[in-house]
Amino acid sequence: MLYIVLGIITTLFAVVGVAMFAFGISRMVRTMRLGRPVESERTGPFGRRLTTTLLEVLGHTRMLKRPWVGVAHWFVMVSFPLLVFTVAEAHGEVWDPHFHLPLIHDWTVYGLAIELIAALGLIAIVGLALYRQIAGPRRRGRDSRFANSVHWTAYYVEAYIVALLVAIFVIRGFKVAMADFPFPVWATPISHALGAVLPASEPALALVAAFKLIISWMFFMVLAAVLTMGIGWHRFTAPFNIYFKRDPEGGPALGGLKPMMDKSGTKPLDFEEADPDEDPFGVGKVEDFTWKGLLDFSTCTECGRCQSQCPAWNTGKPLSPKKLVMDLRDHAYAKAPYLMQGVTEETPDIHDDVLSLLGQPLVGTEEEGGIIHPDVLWSCTNCGACVEQCPVDIEHIDHIMDMRRYQVMIESSFPSEANTLLKNLENKGNPWGMAEDRRMDWMAELDFEVPVVEDRLPEGTEYLFWVGCAGALEDRAKKTTKAIAELLHMAGVKFAVLGGMEACTGDPARRLGMEYVFQMLAQQNVETLNEAGVTKIVASCPHCFNTLGNEYPQLGGEYDVVHHSQLLAQLVDEGRLTPVQPIEENITYHDPCFLGRHNKVYTPPREIMEQVPGITTKEMHRHKERGFCCGAGGARMWMEERIGKRINTERVDEALTTDPDTVSTACPFCQVMLGDAINEKKSAGEAKESLEVVDVSQLLLRSVKPDAAASEEEHKEKA
Ligand code: SF4
Ligand code: SF4
Known part of the structure; x- marks a missing residue:
């Protein structure tokens, strides 16, 4: 019985x-x-x-x-x-x-x-x-x-x-x-x-x-x-989530951003013909995400690996990539039963609770009943640490960017400081709003001529040197630009620059969510590059490097793009540049997110330093794949950082634990952000006066050309 x-x-x-x-x-x-x-x-x-x-x-x-x-x-x-x-x-x-x-x-x-x-x-x-x-x-x-x-x-x-x-x-x-x-x-x-x-x-x-x-x-x-x-569910959904991830080759959703697609989901959005009522201008409601986005949210295991690496979360900001995914998931599943029945805000006699659920803004403050707080959305630096860490291939950045696109292009709602950035990009083609001809100022201090493209790339040119806005217009970054140009010249590499014809790649606009401005700048650059017959580019800024190499193909710009650290490491390896002057310093290297995590370039900058006699390198605790952002990515460079500890200060605090004489990096934005934090530390008496942040190309130049080291020392002393 x-x-x-x-x-x-x-x-x-x-x-x-x-x-x-x-x-x-x-x-x-x-x-x-x-x-x-x-x-x-x-x-x-x-x-x-x-x-x-x-x-x-x-x-x-x-x-x-x-x-x-x-x-x-x-x-x-x-x-x-x-x-x-x-x-x-x-x-x-x-x-x-x-x-x-x-x-x-x-x-x-x-x-x-x-x-x-x-x-x-x-x-x-x-x-x-x-x-x-x-x-x-x-x-x-x-x-x-x-x-x-x-x-x-x-x-x-x-x-x-x-x-x-x-x-x-x-x-x-x-x-x-x-x-x-x-x-x-x-x-x-x-x-x-x-x-x-x-x-x-x-x-x-x-x-x-x-x-x-x-x-x-x-x-x-x-x-x-x-x-x-x-x-509970991830054991069933994870294999599908992995199968349908963005990169068919199996990598995480890093590198270039995916283009905005039209309502069919199969064609990139053409702004000339797009209709904001029909075509998705980003994501304004949870059902505007693709089904893969909804699968992403359903698959999160809540392991928190993303959160533990997120620079925003680690510096006291409200953004946790895990919580963002969980909030979107909970909202999607709360709303789904009504959407499946065709219930909308216009349906007669619906219960107040249902009405308020359906009308909840996806992005909004507590008072507005928003699912994602604007401070959460705008804290992201697009550093990619979350995407890189996620064991089930959730594509956080794509979702954050889709929400930003809607906020910027449909709601015109974004941190007001970024207004100036957009205006400058639209009117002057660079974030600082400087005149085009200022892009060539850095060349004046060189003792050789840098060929500037007029229409076509000069005969025999091997590389187009993409200087970038920071490299051309920002004082600290200009030193890197000059160092790269000198090194290429010394190694006998035939290169040319676009000079005033170069415009911002559009990366800050795109990462802000203003796809329209990105497309405008990118199309202009692609036209210039294609008309000049450019096939090979060396870029000094990892953001430009990423955009030119991974995003311009979406607009018909197919180039072989290398970062300057890759080319310089190769030139040293080939014996075309020989570091001779010892640099007796302890140096810690900061991995720029858009060079390292987004594009897997970890070794060349380290190889360059290994080849310079005298340098002792010491890694920070968070390095390579687990490197920690400087705080500039995702257009954050152009926004105030009002909540929590500053990300660049956190990074410099970590750098200081290695007791460095110099912090090295390979990105003009990292150089500026870390430089600012170091200066604050110096003012507070928390860092030695001689501490500086330099690009690996500057270190290489000091060693390859000893008089460059002497003149930099002189300059430092005067400063
Ligand atoms: S991209 Fe970076 S800042 Fe943005 S959520 Fe992911 S880890 Fe945080
Ligand atoms: S790492 Fe991925 S699975 Fe883990 S909490 Fe973050 S989003 Fe969820």
Whole structure:
């Protein structure tokens, strides 16, 4: 009788569990379908995308960025599908405690695999649960990567896995005690050890099997009932999220921004023909995200890796990329049932709560009932640390930028300081609003002629040197420009510049969300470059380097673009530049985000310093992939930083822990931001007076051309 009752109860749980889970999946899919279409490139090539998915899921390639957590998670992950066999077996055991799975019931490999995976899975999940306690917000507050996560769901999932795995061993122990266990001791030692202490009780075995089935099917019911349970659902959604990620080659969504697409989702938006009522000018409502965006939000595991690396979050700003994703997810799932039924704000007789939910602005203050606070949206530096860290390939920057685009182009709502930037870009083609001919001022101090393109690139020119607005107009950055020009000249590289014909690449406008101004500037530059016959470009600014190389192809500008650190490292390697003068200094190198994380150029700047005699380098704690932003990206250079600690100050504080004589970098914006913070530190007596921030090209020039070092020393002394 007991077995019949248990059999009926567990079967009912299975039926309801399967039905609810199927309903959950269908609701999730219907929610995604509310989103806009995606670019066609996201669906292929199938083989490449499948390989990436398998590597990332089975190989845990992204999880292993935190090795022991990655290994522990791998065991928990594989225990899940493997233990499906034991769940199937339990459905027989509740009816008949002597039940075994057909065919494999006495296969030692099966017995061993389950024993091993269950044991390692148990150790792993207990380890992860303990880690959550140690690194959790109760101990570490805002510094915890689990701050902002929903904790009960994590505890529930962890408790479920522990209970399931323990139940497996207990059932096996009963079978050993009942002398009904076909596997040898060497393959199943834990089960045999338990069998030695458990009674040979058939009803007890059936009860434990029933318990195991009830918690298992309840797990699926809870998943369906609490659809926003990130830590529960990611095991099903992550493979799809990885498969459909932006980069078919498998990289994270870094580098260039994706262009704005028209309403079909397949064609880039043409501003001449676009209709803001029809075409998406960014994202103003949660259903304006693409279905992949909604899948992103559904897949977040709430692990907080993004948050722990975010410079905004780490300096006390309200932006947490994790919380942003979770808030968008919760809002999407709250709104979806009404949208699926076609309910709108205009529907007659709708309840006030529904009306206010449907009318909630996506971006707005608390008083406005906004889901994402404007301070959250505008704190992002586009540094890419979140995207780089995310184990399930969520594309935070794209979503932030889509919301910015709507705020800027439709709502005209953005930090007022950026107005000047936009005006200057539109009227003068540079962020400072300086006259075009000032772009050539830096050449006056050189003792050789730099060819300036008039119409066509001069015969025999190897590289077009893209100077960039900062490099041409900002005093500190101009030193880098001169150093690069001198080094190229000394190495015999034939190069030319566009001079007054060069305009801003449009990066600050694009990262602000003003796509229209970006397109205007970019089209103008592409036209100039194409008419001049440019094929190879060396850029000194990583933002220009990124835009020219990764974004201009979207507008018909296909060039072979290198960063100056890459070209200079190559010239040293080829013996065309020989560093001779020792520089006896401790130097720490700051990775610019748009050179490092966005474009994976980590080695060349370090190689240059390695080749200079005398330099001792010391890495900051956060470097290379985990480098920490200077605070200038995402058009933040042109906005006030009013909340929390300044990001550049945080970075310089970290640099100071290496006790450097010099901080080096390879980006004019980093140079300015770090230089400003260093000057503040000097004024406060917290940094030595001689500390300076220089570009690696300046270091190289000092060593290659000793008189350059002497004149810089002289200049420093005078300063
Ligand atoms: S891009 Fe950088 S600043 Fe923006 S959310 Fe991600 S980590 Fe934070
Ligand atoms: S967005 Fe990615 S990194 Fe951030 S919490 Fe979610 S899963 Fe983790």
